[in-house]
Amino acid sequence: MNIIQNPDSTSLKRTIEQGTADQRIAVLDIINEVRKNGDAAIKAYTEKLDRVSLRSFLVTEEEVEQAYKEINEELLTIIQEAACNIRDFHSRQKRESWMTTQENGTILGQKYTPLDAVGLYVPGGLAAYPSSVLMNVIPAQVAGVKRIVIASPPQENGYLPAGVLVAARELGIREIYKMGGAQAIAGLAYGTETIEKVDKITGPGNIYVALAKREVFGHVSIDMIAGPSEIVVLADDTAKAAEVAADLLSQAEHDERASSVLVTTSLSLAREVKKEVYKQLEPLPKSVIARSSIESYGAIYVTDTLDHAIDIVNELAPEHLEIMTEDPMSLLGRIRHAGAIFLGRYSSEPIGDYFAGPNHVLPTNGTARFSSPLNVDDFMKKSSIISYSQQAMLENGRKVAAFARLEGLEAHARAVELRLEDL
Structure with a gap:
């Protein structure tokens, strides 16, 4: 983890998720096989890639009941409280359909449909x-x-983690499939004997999931192509090195x-954070x-001015940004x-x-320059409403022609x- 003083844009590190040619070919092969053979292909790839043999990849009621037995009451309460926070935040995002009537009788509007x-x-x-x-x-x-359908790769025992099943059931989700990777994306996008196709696929995954989402886009909608996680910490000499390193x-x-970057105006903080990072690394599982x-x-970037530091942050367009300065709100x-x-x-990440409460599915690979976190709008579509009056046709028809x-x-x-002609 190098300390770079007064960096220019060419020295900024980024991780771009592209995938290799072999990975792209493998994903296309999986997608085509699932389109051709449906359930049988998903089961075969689950056995080959996840090393799990399944009679059925639909989660049963018995599996959900067992999951509740495995999770303790404290964690269940935490999941429930987190869900309330997330629902409260997202409920504020929902927009309503609207219409407006002009003096000449024209009605224009927008209809929101989930x-x-x-x-x-x-x-x-x-x-x-x-x-x-939850996210x-x-x-x-909302x-x-x-x-709403959930797909997640099974563990070696053939089941999904108890926390995943409990979180899903707390939200009332009953259609849950034990399938992962590109085969899961293909199953959701094109459907199989068991799975009815969906209209949109969201959620992060590994490179094969990312590439598969890219391939099915257009047949279905997707949220984004998620890359490795990123954090940038913008700090001055008031920040605590141990806390920055931990984040x-x-x-x-x-x-x-994953990319972890400190941008700071303090060379002494930069040196302390570097020491702390390697110190805290050792005991991590x-x-x-x-x-x-x-x-x-x-990387650690040290700048002479706060203005330069902010320019670097905006250039990186990180997934997560922490501002640990004397007056972060300013x-x-x-x-x-x-x-x-x-x-x-x-406000640790x-x-x-x-x-x-805010969503943790966020744009990566610098796409925060033009993309937003997953939100309620991602699950709705908009239709324009146009009702032209006779008067409006008289006023504007010849202009349109x-x-x-x-x-x-x-x-x-x-x-x-x-x-x-009739008017």
Whole structure:
């Protein structure tokens, strides 16, 4: 983890999720096989890739009941409280249909309609992510989606993690499939004998999931192509080195390709944070992953001015941004590109991952320059409403016909003029 003083844009580290040619070919092969052979293909790939043989990949009621027996009351209460926080936040995002009537009788408006069916991918295998269940399901429910499907890769014992099943059932989800990877994305996008296709797929996953989502886009909608996790901490000399280091490592333990970056105006803080990072690395259960991430994609940028530091942050457009300065709120208006912004010492990034309420499915790979966190709008579509009055046709019909002829579309023009002949 190098300390770089006064960096320019060419020295900023980024991880771009593209996938290799072999990975893309493998994903296409899986998708085509699932389209051709449906359930049989998903079961075969689950046995080959997840090393699990399943008679059925639909989660049973007995499996859910067993999950409740495995999770303790304290964790159940925490899941319930987190769900309330997330639902409260997202309920404030919902927009209503609207119409306006002009003086000439024209009615214009916009109609919001929830999607019919969505498939939510929850990463799994060696890890359990009940938080992903909450973050994907709740905005879809707030939007009014009627059919919500969850897909998640099974553990070696053939079951999904108890926390995932409990979180899903607490939200009332009953259609849950034990399937992961590109085969799960294909099953959701195209349907099988067991699975009815969905209209949109959301949720993060590994490179094969990301590539599969890219391939099925257009046949279904997707939320985003999620890359490795990212954090940038913007700090001055008032920040505590141990806390900054801990927050950087909170993302580094996700993935060897995760990016953890400190941008600071204090060289002394930079040196202390570097020492703290390597000190705190050692006892971590995922120290090997975190070390690889820190050494490959970690960086500390030291600038002479706060203005330069903010320019670097906006250039990186991070998934997560923590502002740990003397007056973080005063800098908020100057941040243009970040998925989620955490202000102050006590707003550690994991607060947003699990409990605060805003969504943790965020744009990565610099796409925060033009993308937003997963939200209620992602599960709704908009229809324009146009009701032209007779008076409006008289006022504007010939203008419309002239515009159509400008573009060489005579039939368009005549469609309007035909009506004008009767007025």
